[in-house]
Amino acid sequence: MARSLKFNIFRYNPQDPESTPHMENFVLDETDAMTLFIALNRIREEQDPSLQFDFCCRAGICGSCGMVINGRPGLACHTKTKDLSAEITLLPLPVFQLVGDLSVDTGSWFREMYDTTESWIHTKKVFDPAAQEERMENEVAEAIYELDRCVECGCCVAACGTARLRPDFLGAAGLNRVGRFLIDPRDERTEQEYYEIIGNDMGIFGCMGLLACEDVCPKHMPLQDQLGFLRRKMGITTLKNLFGK
Amino acid sequence: MQTIYTDVLVIGAGLAGERAAIEAAQAGFSAICLSLVPARRSHSSAAMGGMQAALGNCAKGDGDCPDVHFSDTVKGSDWGCDQEVARLFADRAPIEMRQLAHWGVPWNRVVPGKSMYFKGGKQFEKEEQEENRGLITSRDFGGTAKWRTCYVSDGTGHSVLFTVDNVCAQLGVEVHDKTEAIALIHDGVTCFGAVARCLRTGELRVYLAKATTIATGGFGRIYPCTTNAVICDGGGHIPAINTGLVPMGNMEAVQFHPTGIVPTDILVTEGCRGDGGTLLDVNEERFMNIYEPEKQELASRDVVSRWMTHHIRQGKGVKSPYGEHLWLDIRHLGEKHITGKLREVYEICTSFLGVDPIHQLIPVRPTQHYSMGGVRTNKDGHAYGIKGLFSVGESACWDMHGFNRLGGNSLAETVVAGGIVGKKIAEFLQGAEVTFNSSVIDDEVKRQHERIQHLIRCKTGTENVYKVRLAMQQTLHVGANIFRTDAGLTECVAKLQEILARARQVGLKSNGLGVNPELSAALKIEGQVKMALMVAYGALKRTESRGSHNREDFQARNDRDWMTRTLAYWKNEKDDLPTLDYEPATGIFHIPPGDRGYGKSEIIKADSPAGTKG
Numbered sequence: 138m139a140r141s142l143k144f145n146i147f148r149y150n151p152q153d154p155e156s157t158p159h160m161e162n163f164v165l166d167e168t169d170a171m172t173l174f175i176a177l178n179r180i181r182e183e184q185d186p187s188l189q190f191d192f193c194c195r196a197g198i199c200g201s202c203g204m205v206i207n208g209r210p211g212l213a214c215h216t217k218t219k220d221l222s223a224e225i226t227l228l229p230l231p232v233f234q235l236v237g238d239l240s241v242d243t244g245s246w247f248r249e250m251y252d253t254t255e256s257w258i259h260t261k262k263v264f265d266p267a268a269q270e271e272r273m274e275n276e277v278a279e280a281i282y283e284l285d286r287c288v289e290c291g292c293c294v295a296a297c298g299t300a301r302l303r304p305d306f307l308g309a310a311g312l313n314r315v316g317r318f319l320i321d322p323r324d325e326r327t328e329q330e331y332y333e334i335i336g337n338d339m340g341i342f343g344c345m346g347l348l349a350c351e352d353v354c355p356k357h358m359p360l361q362d363q364l365g366f367l368r369r370k371m372g373i374t375t376l377k378n379l380f381g382k
Numbered sequence: 383m384q385t386i387y388t389d390v391l392v393i394g395a396g397l398a399g400e401r402a403a404i405e406a407a408q409a410g411f412s413a414i415c416l417s418l419v420p421a422r423r424s425h426s427s428a429a430m431g432g433m434q435a436a437l438g439n440c441a442k443g444d445g446d447c448p449d450v451h452f453s454d455t456v457k458g459s460d461w462g463c464d465q466e467v468a469r470l471f472a473d474r475a476p477i478e479m480r481q482l483a484h485w486g487v488p489w490n491r492v493v494p495g496k497s498m499y500f501k502g503g504k505q506f507e508k509e510e511q512e513e514n515r516g517l518i519t520s521r522d523f524g525g526t527a528k529w530r531t532c533y534v535s536d537g538t539g540h541s542v543l544f545t546v547d548n549v550c551a552q553l554g555v556e557v558h559d560k561t562e563a564i565a566l567i568h569d570g571v572t573c574f575g576a577v578a579r580c581l582r583t584g585e586l587r588v589y590l591a592k593a594t595t596i597a598t599g600g601f602g603r604i605y606p607c608t609t610n611a612v613i614c615d616g617g618g619h620i621p622a623i624n625t626g627l628v629p630m631g632n633m634e635a636v637q638f639h640p641t642g643i644v645p646t647d648i649l650v651t652e653g654c655r656g657d658g659g660t661l662l663d664v665n666e667e668r669f670m671n672i673y674e675p676e677k678q679e680l681a682s683r684d685v686v687s688r689w690m691t692h693h694i695r696q697g698k699g700v701k702s703p704y705g706e707h708l709w710l711d712i713r714h715l716g717e718k719h720i721t722g723k724l725r726e727v728y729e730i731c732t733s734f735l736g737v738d739p740i741h742q743l744i745p746v747r748p749t750q751h752y753s754m755g756g757v758r759t760n761k762d763g764h765a766y767g768i769k770g771l772f773s774v775g776e777s778a779c780w781d782m783h784g785f786n787r788l789g790g791n792s793l794a795e796t797v798v799a800g801g802i803v804g805k806k807i808a809e810f811l812q813g814a815e816v817t818f819n820s821s822v823i824d825d826e827v828k829r830q831h832e833r834i835q836h837l838i839r840c841k842t843g844t845e846n847v848y849k850v851r852l853a854m855q856q857t858l859h860v861g862a863n864i865f866r867t868d869a870g871l872t873e874c875v876a877k878l879q880e881i882l883a884r885a886r887q888v889g890l891k892s893n894g895l896g897v898n899p900e901l902s903a904a905l906k907i908e909g910q911v912k913m914a915l916m917v918a919y920g921a922l923k924r925t926e927s928r929g930s931h932n933r934e935d936f937q938a939r940n941d942r943d944w945m946t947r948t949l950a951y952w953k954n955e956k957d958d959l960p961t962l963d964y965e966p967a968t969g970i971f972h973i974p975p976g977d978r979g980y981g982k983s984e985i986i987k988a989d990s991p992a993g994t995k996g
């Protein structure tokens with residue numbers, strides 16, 4: 138027998154003067170291979186066309202659909218209803234600015250992170266279109282890609298105690314970004330330069346190391362290793378700075 | 383209302399849009415990209431397989447060069463492409479891959495030594511040379527003579543888009559995400575920018591620019607089953623169509639990908655077959671080796687999709703509650719390969735299907751995948767019909783793909799064309815003096831306000847936008863799919879005309895306040911149905927088979943009468959059919975029309991006497 142699913146969904150449209158934040162219930166019959174993507178679209182198309190949420194790739198690739206699913210941040214498109222209880226509570230991700238209902242503004246948060254971390258290759262080399270590419274060991278390329286896999290869904294940030302207290306905290310996603318450039322031989326930044334970005338409480342020293350981030354990351358990023366690596370690296374730089382070389 | 387000025391307005395922040403914006407920014411111009419979603423969520427991020435460029439570094443790519451790439455591209459297009467453009471593309475592609483490496487893309491690299499690879503389920507050995515150690519390597523993809531597809535594991539689009547967006551951040555190219563362009567501002571001669579709706583507040587905004595570029599990707603969502611993201615809905619084409627002046631090129635040229643999973647239509651990459659995956663039928667037997675002994679599973683997409691559909695029609699499909707499908711088998715590639723190079727595929731199968739591809743077969747069927755058609759431009763990316771309007775990427779019909787684009791060629795197109803067109807935009811801006819005509823701007827804004835108010839107040843009716851959309855999708859699915867006939871297309875066009883009438887009577891159920899998603903859908907439904915009509919009507923009139931366009935009643939490729947590109951206009955807003963015009967497919971023939979070497983080979987030659995029918 139197909140289950141009947143009860144959804145408790147956070148509703149608030151800040152652009153509607155009559156709207157106030159509240160929870161609303163919707164009931165839906167479960168179908169085979171149903172995901173929250175299928176369910177939410179059905180609710181919108183059949184029950185309430187004003188319901189706001191964000192999907193894009195619906196394939197767990199683009200990171201659009203982060204929300205709090207039964208208390209836990211995750212990607213909605215990638216969540217099968219059969220893995221959930223018959224009562225499903227959906228809330229927008231905290232930390233990010235609310236747009237409406239389940240939709241939040243992750244774009245602004247991440248753009249700020251790019252600026253803070255200077256999320257690009259710093260090099261004095263100028264591209265020469267006539268030259269062969271510079272060589273790189275495949276293993277190095279694969280290690281960089283491993284850290285490049287983050288889809289900026291914001292789940293780690295939403296789950297992070299520090300990020301909720303400190304709006305300027307870089308979060309695991311931001312720290313991981315720095316780690317990505319740190320191991321890239323093309324980036325000429327020195328450890329001291331990285332230290333200036335993350336050797337403080339908005340960076341690695343703000344992290345309490347409880348690893349809620351790794352727990353919720355839908356891409357299974359190696360955040361624990363990354364945070365440990367950065368903490369050690371920046372710890373050493375602190376000592377160097379204190380005692381000279 | 384907020385008015386924002388910029389030198390270049392790029393509608394779209396996928397790879398094509400951002401790459402073009404970078405070129406303009408490097409030339410000293412200000413550039414703003416609009417996007418429905420944060421730039422990095424654009425659909426380019428979903429391309430897993432890779433991009434083609436004739437670097438020739440890996441053993442199986444030895445001897446590759448732009449000439450061979452060019453030739454593969456022209457053949458792939460079934461001689462429907464503009465050969466001058468295909469040439470520009472093939473020549474530039476290797477340089478662009480190196481540019482991306484310089485910016486930070488972690489391309490997979492050549493590892494010297496012997497290794498095994500699979501082709502058609504059999505194992506072969508290859509040896510990479512020490513002298514090429516660490517250069518950008520490539521993998522095999524359908525329809526190519528050499529291994530030419532550069533890749534980053536199976537996150538190529540993702541990694542390249544992150545890199546390109548990083549460069550945008552570095553150069554100060556602004557991205558206004560959660561912003562939807564809904565109309566172009568123009569005076570019938572020149573484009574001045576666009577009216578956009580803010581998807582944070584629902585308010586309208588005016589962007590004024592000396593050059594405006596449409597880089598909004600594909601429009602697969604006019605079909606019900608598509609690998610495309612939900613935002614690939616034609617929303618960027620509609621403003622161009624609504625000018626009545628800008629034609630859409632070859633809208634009937636729609637590509638179906640052989641391996642969309644059933645039921646969700648999520649794509650599993652061509653890389654699966656490139657790396658040796660095979661297709662099986664209900665008896666778990668291969669069939670592509672019978673239909674295409676030479677290329678087998680690796681023939682071009684249109685060919686593989688067609689044989690799959692044919693095989694299902696022969697009663698060899700696997701029945702399921704979601705319709706019939708076939709199987710993709712990658713089990714023999716082994717756990718290490720599947721959870722390594724094909725990790726995304728592994729994740730898709732386990733998380734969306736509950737299938738473990740190391741031990742189980744993957745249910746697949748041909749699914750709408752790519753729009754070869756789009757905003758028709760010249761080789762500089764300048765749109766036909768209006769000055770100062772450009773288009774690039776999947777949204778454009780630049781036209782290097784003709785009637786079928788090769789796997790790996792469109793992601794490559796985004797950056798290669800982005801670079802080329804971006805440069806042309808910068809050149810255009812050098813001499814551009816634009817005076818913005820304020821009455822033109824005010825009129826357009828007023829028109830858009832009124833449209834919104836009419837929808838909210840149900841001024842023209844109370845049709846439900848989602849129902850109309852579904853009717854359009856189903857109609858196209860039935861009438862303008864892989865195999866097409868006169869009867870099917872005639873009925874399809876007639877039904878779409880009825881649906882167009884309904885689309886004009888849509889009214890909202892909800893209040894339309896703020897970022898109302900029903901309003902977003904309603905604002906583009908009429909335009910979408912017009913696009914669907916361009917597809918179906920163009921297909922009806924094209925009485926031949928070429929590339930992905932297959933007429934069962936006209937099975938030959940007709941080079942005598944149809945070496946042409948369809949140009950579809952919507953001349954008057956209230957028309958209920960597009961106006962079709964034609965132009966020669968290519969000005970120059972580097973390669974005269976011939977046999978592709980795969981797929982069917984019935985051809986009516988350009989010099990065969992009139993009246994012969996294939």
Ligand SMILES: Cc1cc2nc3c(=O)[nH]c(=O)nc-3n(C[C@H](O)[C@H](O)[C@H](O)COP(=O)(O)OP(=O)(O)OC[C@H]3O[C@@H](n4cnc5c(N)ncnc54)[C@H](O)[C@@H]3O)c2cc1C
Nearest residue numbers: 394395396397398418426431432563599775776790792793
């Ligand atoms: C699942 C999948 C896998 C693929 N894999 C490959 C592959 O391996 N190799 C390959 O060569 N090709 C592949 N392709 C094709 C290729 O990915 C696309 O053709 C290409 O990425 C398109 O890039 P683009 O920049 O033109 O558009 P997109 O990346 O789609 O970007 C479009 C942009 O326009 C914005 N936009 C849309 N409408 C509006 C509007 N009205 N207002 C404002 N902004 C708007 C969007 O927000 C987005 O930023 C794949 C396609 C799919 C669907």
Ligand code: SF4
Nearest residue numbers: 287288290291293354
């Ligand atoms: S690290 Fe993981 S959870 Fe955090 S933004 Fe990236 S993908 Fe999402």
Ligand code: SF4
Nearest residue numbers: 297344345347348350
């Ligand atoms: S380990 Fe650090 S980054 Fe991760 S959730 Fe805890 S405080 Fe946040």
Ligand code: FES
Nearest residue numbers: 193195199200214
């Ligand atoms: S919609 Fe892209 S990750 Fe969920």
